[in-house]
Amino acid sequence: MDSGYTEAMAWDTARTQQLLLDAAVEEFAEHGPAGARVARIAKRAGVNQERIYQYFGNKEKLFDAVLASELGKLALAVPLTATPALDLGDYAGRVFEYHRAHPHFVRLLAWEGLQCQDSVVAEGERAAHYDAKIATIAEAQRAGDVTDEIEAGRIMHAVVALTAAWIVFPQLTRMLVPGSPERSPAEEREAVAAVIRRLAGA
Numbered sequence: 001m002d003s004g005y006t007e008a009m010a011w012d013t014a015r016t017q018q019l020l021l022d023a024a025v026e027e028f029a030e031h032g033p034a035g036a037r038v039a040r041i042a043k044r045a046g047v048n049q050e051r052i053y054q055y056f057g058n059k060e061k062l063f064d065a066v067l068a069s070e071l072g073k074l075a076l077a078v079p080l081t082a083t084p085a086l087d088l089g090d091y092a093g094r095v096f097e098y099h100r101a102h103p104h105f106v107r108l109l110a111w112e113g114l115q116c117q118d119s120v121v122a123e124g125e126r127a128a129h130y131d132a133k134i135a136t137i138a139e140a141q142r143a144g145d146v147t148d149e150i151e152a153g154r155i156m157h158a159v160v161a162l163t164a165a166w167i168v169f170p171q172l173t174r175m176l177v178p179g180s181p182e183r184s185p186a187e188e189r190e191a192v193a194a195v196i197r198r199l200a201g202a
Contacts, residue, residue: 017055019045024066029104032111033063060119067112067121070105071129074098080133085140088159089197093189095163100185106164130156137200146200155200162192 023044027036038059042049056062078098084091099106112120120126130153137152146155166173166188173180180188 013055016045016047016051019047020052020055020062021066021069023047024062025070025104025108028063028066028111029107033060033115036063038062063116064121067108070102070108071122071126073102074105075129080136082136082139085136086145087197088137088140088146088155088200089193089195092159092163092196093193095159096166096189096192097185099163099167100188103167106167109164110168150199158199159196162195166192 020041024036024041027041027044031037036059038049038052041062042052052059052062056065074095078091078094080091084094134152134156137146137155140146141148141152146152177191183191
């Protein structure tokens with residue numbers, strides 16, 4: 001077979017898979033794994049729905065692929081290394097900004113927690129990823145840059161919970177923090193950062 005034809009076929013396959021993933025992100029974020037419909041995903045993507053079964057197997061595996069892809073994007077966009085660990089407030093602020101720009105991500109996580117607790121996507125790999133973040137915070141604790149009065153895992157959990165809550169629970173934000181809808185994104189970011197700085201302060 002002509003190599004150019006083979007490359008074109010591979011490109012078309014990758015492009016079609018990406019179209020399906022992009023369409024599935026919105027569908028799953030809106031309706032969850034149970035409520036999502038393969039036909040709607042295919043229609044959004046402009047692709048024959050048989051391609052979903054060909055490339056991903058079934059709807060559940062497509063959800064797994066979508067969430068794994070979105071987790072990878074966040075990990076690349078907002079890494080936690082030794083330097084960011086010195087200011088966990090700024091790190092939390094950057095995570096918050098990412099969620100504001102990509103609100104579908106935390107909605108996907110919320111749906112996973114509601115409907116997929118017995119089959120969490122890539123749980124082992126994700127646990128290892130979080131272990132690395134926790135180890136980074138623990139190192140900052142040993143250096144005296146982050147309080148050691150709270151477990152490193154608890155601090156990381158607080159970052160995740162606080163940055164996601166603004167997206168997942170907008171009604172609670174409205175009730176608990178009056179006037180928050182009128183605040184600028186920069187003001188909201190700094191509020192989140194300030195809470196985490198106070199929590200993590202050495």
